[in-house]
Amino acid sequence: MQTIQMAHGSGGVQTNELIQKVFKKYLGDFLISDGEDGGVFLSDAKKYATSTDSFVVSPLFFAGGDIGKLSICGSSNDVAMMGAIPKFITLGFIMEEGLEIALLEKILDSMRNELLKTNLKILSADTKVVGKGSVDKIFINTTAIGEVVSDVSIKKLAEDDVIILSGSIGNHGGVIFCARNEIGISSNLQSDCKQLYAMLKPIFEKKIPIHTLRDATRGGLACVLNEWAEASQMDIAINEQEVKIDDEVQGICEILGLEAYSLANEGVCLIATPREFANEVLALLRAHPDGKNASIIGKMTKKITQIPRVILENPWGSKRFLDYPQGELLPRIC
Amino acid sequence: MQTIQMAHGSGGVQTNELIQKVFKKYLGDFLISDGEDGGVFLSDAKKYATSTDSFVVSPLFFAGGDIGKLSICGSSNDVAMMGAIPKFITLGFIMEEGLEIALLEKILDSMRNELLKTNLKILSADTKVVGKGSVDKIFINTTAIGEVVSDVSIKKLAEDDVIILSGSIGNHGGVIFCARNEIGISSNLQSDCKQLYAMLKPIFEKKIPIHTLRDATRGGLACVLNEWAEASQMDIAINEQEVKIDDEVQGICEILGLEAYSLANEGVCLIATPREFANEVLALLRAHPDGKNASIIGKMTKKITQIPRVILENPWGSKRFLDYPQGELLPRIC
Numbered sequence: 120m121q122t123i124q125m126a127h128g129s130g131g132v133q134t135n136e137l138i139q140k141v142f143k144k145y146l147g148d149f150l151i152s153d154g155e156d157g158g159v160f161l162s163d164a165k166k167y168a169t170s171t172d173s174f175v176v177s178p179l180f181f182a183g184g185d186i187g188k189l190s191i192c193g194s195s196n197d198v199a200m201m202g203a204i205p206k207f208i209t210l211g212f213i214m215e216e217g218l219e220i221a222l223l224e225k226i227l228d229s230m231r232n233e234l235l236k237t238n239l240k241i242l243s244a245d246t247k248v249v250g251k252g253s254v255d256k257i258f259i260n261t262t263a264i265g266e267v268v269s270d271v272s273i274k275k276l277a278e279d280d281v282i283i284l285s286g287s288i289g290n291h292g293g294v295i296f297c298a299r300n301e302i303g304i305s306s307n308l309q310s311d312c313k314q315l316y317a318m319l320k321p322i323f324e325k326k327i328p329i330h331t332l333r334d335a336t337r338g339g340l341a342c343v344l345n346e347w348a349e350a351s352q353m354d355i356a357i358n359e360q361e362v363k364i365d366d367e368v369q370g371i372c373e374i375l376g377l378e379a380y381s382l383a384n385e386g387v388c389l390i391a392t393p394r395e396f397a398n399e400v401l402a403l404l405r406a407h408p409d410g411k412n413a414s415i416i417g418k419m420t421k422k423i424t425q426i427p428r429v430i431l432e433n434p435w436g437s438k439r440f441l442d443y444p445q446g447e448l449l450p451r452i453c
Numbered sequence: 454m455q456t457i458q459m460a461h462g463s464g465g466v467q468t469n470e471l472i473q474k475v476f477k478k479y480l481g482d483f484l485i486s487d488g489e490d491g492g493v494f495l496s497d498a499k500k501y502a503t504s505t506d507s508f509v510v511s512p513l514f515f516a517g518g519d520i521g522k523l524s525i526c527g528s529s530n531d532v533a534m535m536g537a538i539p540k541f542i543t544l545g546f547i548m549e550e551g552l553e554i555a556l557l558e559k560i561l562d563s564m565r566n567e568l569l570k571t572n573l574k575i576l577s578a579d580t581k582v583v584g585k586g587s588v589d590k591i592f593i594n595t596t597a598i599g600e601v602v603s604d605v606s607i608k609k610l611a612e613d614d615v616i617i618l619s620g621s622i623g624n625h626g627g628v629i630f631c632a633r634n635e636i637g638i639s640s641n642l643q644s645d646c647k648q649l650y651a652m653l654k655p656i657f658e659k660k661i662p663i664h665t666l667r668d669a670t671r672g673g674l675a676c677v678l679n680e681w682a683e684a685s686q687m688d689i690a691i692n693e694q695e696v697k698i699d700d701e702v703q704g705i706c707e708i709l710g711l712e713a714y715s716l717a718n719e720g721v722c723l724i725a726t727p728r729e730f731a732n733e734v735l736a737l738l739r740a741h742p743d744g745k746n747a748s749i750i751g752k753m754t755k756k757i758t759q760i761p762r763v764i765l766e767n768p769w770g771s772k773r774f775l776d777y778p779q780g781e782l783l784p785r786i787c
Contacts, residue, residue: 120554121555122550122551122553123548123549123551124551142580144558145558145562145565146561146564146568146575146578148565148568149565149574162496162497162499163497163498164497165496167496169541169543169576169596169598170543171544171576171577171578171594172579173545173579173581175547175587175588207503209504209505210480210505211505211506213509213592214457215457216457216458217456217457219456220454220457221455223457224475227480228479231479231480231482231483240483242505243503243505243531244476244480244505245505245506248461249509249589249784250784250785252586252589253509253511254587255587260507260545260594262505262543262545262577262594262596450582451581451583451584451587
């Protein structure tokens with residue numbers, strides 16, 4: 120590893136290698152959020168979850184969203200995935216000299232619409248301008264702070280936990296892929312970009328013991344499931360028939376040889392919960408419009424070899440391993 | 454205002470215009486941090502201060518610091534300026550394809566050294582990679598969270614408040630200017646880049662009532678003093694003789710026609726405190742190595758015209774107004 124390559128940004132094997140071998144070497148000692156989407160801090164009786172994310176999506180506007188909406192949803196979802204109510208957000212804008220104000224206003228308006236949907240308040244904001252050519256139009260960093268109400272952790276994953284998927288996969292990745300390559304196939308395809316907290320709220324409020332929650336963004340389902348297998352040292356058995364993939368996404372994948380499991384999502388999450396609560400969680404998800412396609416897709420099982428694996432089983436009983444996404448998937452997906 | 458111009462990033466009049474006319478139009482309703490460096494949130498008995506900042510400094514390495522050190526100091530200082538103990542930080546890296554790992558490691562090592570000086574812990578971190586040409590090497594966003602221990606606010610500025618400056622001004626701006634323009638004059642000049650909390654700690658611990666604190670970064674002293682005048686609707690009288698400017702900085706300013714008051718600082722702050730506490734604050738600052746050049750530079754006074762102004766008085770009694778910095782100062786100073 121001599122220089123940063125696009126593959127270092129794809130959320131797969133190389134990203135992990137960069138973080139493990141380079142970032143952790145220097146900053147590992149100070150890190151609170153190891154293995155989770157963000158860090159938790161305790162204040163007297165209350166626990167807060169924090170997560171930061173930079174948004175560099177290209178194109179800036181796409182079917183179903185734009186960089187502004189994405190930057191609010193992304194960090195809001197990251198704290199929701201830590202069992203928290205998204206409460207506060209900070210915004211950092213890096214803008215290129217010459218960026219049209221009209222375009223900036225369109226992005227800000229979209230952020231505003233997303234903030235209006237929740238009770239998120241802006242704690243702090245910063246703007247920087249760099250010369251033409253020093254940044255591609257606009258990048259936005261957001262950091263969300265949420266109040267923890269459900270005690271979830273990747274460390275809680277247990278044998279026989281049921282895995283629930285909240286919606287159909289690959290839509291965000293598919294939309295960006297088509298927009299970037301001007302593929303006509305996707306006329307009806309929309310990014311799934313949305314805040315997930317509203318859908319999860321009833322589950323949190325009923326205090327149903329969720330073990331782990333994760334939104335399947337960069338690297339898609341393949342990345343999250345492999346992280347879960349690795350962290351728990353268990354296999355994960357997935358029933359492929361239950362993983363919903365919209366026809367348009369399926370079409371793109373077949374034509375272009377993509378793997379829907381590795382495509383990014385921006386409004387879909389995975390939930391691991393003890394078997395006895397699975398049906399209640401599923402019913403609560405389905406009762407919300409954003410979770411109407413939720414399904415039970417698999418479970419945590421004892422590993423059958425030395426290495427924990429994600430195993431996909433199709434309706435005809437044949438099995439294959441699902442690996443971490445490798446190499447340069449699709450840059451600037453979020 | 455049709456497009457983003459470099460002047461929109463200088464921290465002066467145009468930056469303010471962009472924020473007021475564009476950003477606040479859409480996001481103003483959600484903003485907690487209006488007029489301060491960041492936002493405060495309350496958790497049971499405790500209050501937390503948060504501030505976000507993106508670092509885009511060029512060159513990445515300069516005398517006395519680099520983008521890594523700067524990105525920790527900058528946000529740490531922003532929460533210290535809100536009367537808080539810096540506790541947590543989040544890091545967002547945007548890296549260009551082809552960035553050398555050795556260079557990245559140098560930056561991370563510098564961040565590590567700065568984190569070691571305090572008890573700052575990393576709550577969350579994110580890395581993004583964009584294609585060659587989509588960002589200039591590396592940008593870093595940091596968001597700091599601090600526990601508020603001193604109740605400071607720009608709203609507390611009062612008539613007769615004494616204004617204390619913690620060190621000599623213009624060093625960071627001077628260093629970057631020289632590095633950017635390869636000006637040999639500055640061989641001994643070092644950026645003042647440092648975390649200010651250690652110097653302020655004794656003042657916080659003795660619970661001396663500070664009215665307002667602000668580090669004079671982008672836009673320098675000129676920006677902070679004008680913001681204070683505007684927010685308080687008072688004049689500010691500054692005794693020019695007491696504003697320390699190092700010879701090297703003075704030299705650069707004279708040769709190039711720059712105004713030291715508008716040059717950026719990254720380790721100097723302004724403190725406004727009631728008259729009766731001024732000497733104690735000054736003594737505590739001077740007792741710390743980082744505050745050995747601290748001095749009382751002026752005071753808040755009733756405004757003499759309709760418009761509140763910052764008035765500089767030189768040793769010979771002549772006076773001039775100090776305005777907000779205008780136009781494109783020095784881009785990518787932090």
